[in-house]
Amino acid sequence: MEKLIFVLRRSDADATESWCESLRTIVATRLVDLGVAGVTVYIRDAAVQAARMRMVTLDPPIAAAVTVWVEQSYGPEATAAADILAEFGTAVHGYLVTESVPLRLDDSVPTRTEGFGNLAFLRRPAELTQEQWLREWQGRHTAVAIETQSTFGYTQNVVVRAITPDAPAIDAIVEEQFPAEALTDPMVWYGARDAAEFQGRVRRMLDSVARIGADRDLDTVSASRYPVLQPFSTRTQQHIGA
Secondary structure, rough: OEEEEEEOOOOOOOHHHHHHHHHHHHHHHHHHOOOEEEEEEEOOOOHHHHOOOOOOOOOOEEEEEEEEEEOOOOHHHHHHHHHHHHHOOOEEEEEEEEEEEEEEEOOOOOOOOOOOOOEEEEEEOOOOOOOOOHHHHHHHHHHHHHHOOOEEEEEEEEEEEEEEOOOOOOOEEEEEEEEEEHHOOOHOOOOOHHHHHHHHHHHHHHHHHOOOOOOOOOOEEEEEEEEOOOOOOOOOOOHHHO
């Protein structure tokens, strides 16, 4: 089984609420009907528009991301999924990834996940080899990210290769889940009880992201998370519909 992440780019003006709803609804039917093993949808919809933390490198920016589990990344399911999603993005890019889950979410109920998702699209700095970068990121930064932030879900995806033409270079994709209050309150984002703790956590986090090059060439987006169909579930499981 292989995990694919499709990134949909669209201008803020064109990423309307009706577009978000259409994307979510059609993904919940057409992708599942393909027979894929799992689908999760992230959308920058009305519920997350107040987000204060956003970094944009790509133009148009990232408006949504869809994770799909398939039997083979070169198989017909992957091609069909890309074709379906191409109807909804100004640009759609697909990536085959390997997944690790330091903090697993409870997706037993297929409804919108509480809080909001923060997606970060990382690029490895040229001064680090792949092995050095992974050791710094997964071996060292993981603990810092968990200890300095209020995340209750954390997934790291290392990009193996792009599966669509002309996909921009991305080396990893992070999925983090935060409490709703963190959308507008940095103190909640960092899980800090006072100003001193907040400043200490921010410094520690910034030092760590600088070591892995995530202080530059970065795209982030806050998004509502919809676990449409869980990987490896039976085909009788319910999924989010219209």
